[in-house]
Amino acid sequence: MANNNQSVHGIWRNRWIFILAATGSAVGLGNIWKFPYITGEHGGGAFVLMYLACIALVGIPVMVAEVAMGRRGRQSPINTMISLISEAKAGPAWKAIGWMGALAGFLILSFYSVIAGWALSYVLKLAAGTFVGADQALAGDQFSDMLGDPSGLMMWHTIFMVLTAGVIMRGVNKGIESAIQVLMPLLFVLLLVLIGYAAKNGNFAEAVHFMFDADFSKLSAESVLVALGHAFFTLSLGMGAIMAYGAYMPRQASIGTTVFAIAGLDTLVALLAGLAIFPIVFANGLEPSAGPGLLFVSLPLAFGNMAGGQFFGALFFILVTFAAWSSAISLIEPATAWAVERFKTSRVKATIGIAFIIWFLGIGTVFSFNDWSDYVFFAKTPDGIELFAVMSELKAMYPTAVDTLKGLTFFDLLDFITANIMLPLGGLLIALFVGFGMKYHHVYNEMQVKTPLFFNIWYVVLRFITPIAIGIVFIQGLLPECSFDSELLDADSGVCSNAPYLQPRLIGGVIIAIVYVGIIVKSLKKPARGLAE
Ligand code: TRP
Numbered sequence: 001m002a003n004n005n006q007s008v009h010g011i012w013r014n015r016w017i018f019i020l021a022a023t024g025s026a027v028g029l030g031n032i033w034k035f036p037y038i039t040g041e042h043g044g045g046a047f048v049l050m051y052l053a054c055i056a057l058v059g060i061p062v063m064v065a066e067v068a069m070g071r072r073g074r075q076s077p078i079n080t081m082i083s084l085i086s087e088a089k090a091g092p093a094w095k096a097i098g099w100m101g102a103l104a105g106f107l108i109l110s111f112y113s114v115i116a117g118w119a120l121s122y123v124l125k126l127a128a129g130t131f132v133g134a135d136q137a138l139a140g141d142q143f144s145d146m147l148g149d150p151s152g153l154m155m156w157h158t159i160f161m162v163l164t165a166g167v168i169m170r171g172v173n174k175g176i177e178s179a180i181q182v183l184m185p186l187l188f189v190l191l192l193v194l195i196g197y198a199a200k201n202g203n204f205a206e207a208v209h210f211m212f213d214a215d216f217s218k219l220s221a222e223s224v225l226v227a228l229g230h231a232f233f234t235l236s237l238g239m240g241a242i243m244a245y246g247a248y249m250p251r252q253a254s255i256g257t258t259v260f261a262i263a264g265l266d267t268l269v270a271l272l273a274g275l276a277i278f279p280i281v282f283a284n285g286l287e288p289s290a291g292p293g294l295l296f297v298s299l300p301l302a303f304g305n306m307a308g309g310q311f312f313g314a315l316f317f318i319l320v321t322f323a324a325w326s327s328a329i330s331l332i333e334p335a336t337a338w339a340v341e342r343f344k345t346s347r348v349k350a351t352i353g354i355a356f357i358i359w360f361l362g363i364g365t366v367f368s369f370n371d372w373s374d375y376v377f378f379a380k381t382p383d384g385i386e387l388f389a390v391m392s393e394l395k396a397m398y399p400t401a402v403d404t405l406k407g408l409t410f411f412d413l414l415d416f417i418t419a420n421i422m423l424p425l426g427g428l429l430i431a432l433f434v435g436f437g438m439k440y441h442h443v444y445n446e447m448q449v450k451t452p453l454f455f456n457i458w459y460v461v462l463r464f465i466t467p468i469a470i471g472i473v474f475i476q477g478l479l480p481e482c483s484f485d486s487e488l489l490d491a492d493s494g495v496c497s498n499a500p501y502l503q504p505r506l507i508g509g510v511i512i513a514i515v516y517v518g519i520i521v522k523s524l525k526k527p528a529r530g531l532a533e
Pocket of ligand 1: 423
């Protein structure tokens with residue numbers, strides 16, 4: 001262990017700063033941009049309910065575990081894992097948590113920065129009065145024009161990456177803390193103003209009905225996976241970001257209450273964003289399932305028709321940019337801290353190298369929305385799934401089934417793999433490592449337990465409920481099936497078009513169950529756990 005009380009990268013001045021920084025990481029495009037549009041795509045209420053359940057049963061327990069690991073290790077996630085593994089005398093395979101996390105951070109930030117670039121470009125559009133008196137057509141055209149111009153997207157993506165690298169270079173205390181303190185509260189206030197507008201001028205009742213009345217027939221197994229993935233994404237979990245911030249947390253602060261505050265604020269912001277956006281969507285006859293453009297079409301429409309909208313609109317997108325900024329720095333911090341430790345180099349050099357790689361990856365996302373939008377991965381066709389295809393060719397091949405063809409662009413693929421696979425997998429490993437890999441008394445000590453009852457509840461949930469929940473959602477969500485997803489059922493023949501998938505799903509389930517029982521049995525054989533050891 002490097003140093004039990006302090007990390008070489010700095011320390012938060014007090015517990016409040018940790019809450020601010022972690023909330024700054026959690027609250028971002030995930031809440032304001034992604035949550036509303038995936039809620040729209042997955043049918044509303046039932047999806048929101050699954051998302052809330054995932055936050056409570058999986059997100060919060062894993063967040064507590066991540067903070068505790070970070071504070072115990074006091075280094076970058078990769079080296080923290082190495083120390084914790086040797087402390088616990090656990091197997092080297094657990095190192096995957098650190099490495100996979102750093103990779104996930106790279107991949108996520110590469111597209112995150114492009115979307116944050118959209119928000120930056122909207123600051124100018126709104127300030128210039130582009131949307132004054134706008135109707136739906138104009139708002140839609142503005143958005144598609146922006147997507148159709150790769151050089152513009154590239155420019156904003158570059159600016160955002162430079163901003164992010166700028167904060168990271170200055171280090172944890174000076175850079176991260178000062179940026180967040182003012183902006184978070186301001187964002188909150190502006191969201192409330194927007195809701196006030198939406199309540200007065202939008203279709204608020206319809207929005208509340210859509211977001212909170214659960215209709216489970218709309219919920220597919222894949223939707224549940226997306227809800228789980230989003231719980232990780234929105235709380236910044238599963239890749240070491242929160243672990244890296246936990247490393248800078250003062251030793252005496254209580255982890256449990258801190259985590260509740262962060263998760264509560266994050267969830268609140270997401271729900272508020274939904275309540276600001278959906279009334280406008282319904283009042284203007286927009287499609288809730290419009291996808292990634294939902295925020296960028298609905299809100300400019302509202303600002304364009306609101307008194308002072310030019311000013312408030314520009315301000316809103318400035319705040320969205322800042323929320324994205326404070327999240328982006330947490331995506332790059334784990335890799336930067338590691339590079340500083342590993343190469344004994346300066347923060348500035350480490351940041352420049354890493355930011356460049358991420359910027360370069362981001363070019364793929366820039367082109368996903370224009371020149372490469374026709375190239376798709378995992379295309380669903382009537383004849384099965386194709387790993388890679390050209391959408392326009394598929395449409396020509398299946399003229400009668402055009403509406404059922406689906407595929408993932410490069411951006412969709414990155415989003416899917418990171419949020420729905422890498423983060424939950426990272427979370428699963430974190431839960432198992434803290435639950436079964438680390439020594440009980442180390443975990444207990446790190447948690448600064450004041451109320452043993454709360455500790456025990458958390459420990460049981462983390463060991464048994466969280467891993468099983470993630471496992472089940474994985475198995476159900478990754479392998480299409482008929483009972484959840486009626487689309488796959490052929491109405492005429494009543495045959496499930498994915499019957500061949502049922503078998504691998506069962507086999508996968510059995511394997512996971514065996515491995516899981518194996519881990520539990522093995523851990524039970526360890527010498528008695530106790531505080532005295
Ligand atoms: N939570 C942020 C958001 O909702 C994004 C984010 C920041 C993130 N750091 C992360 C997501 C680490 C996953 C992992 O916008």
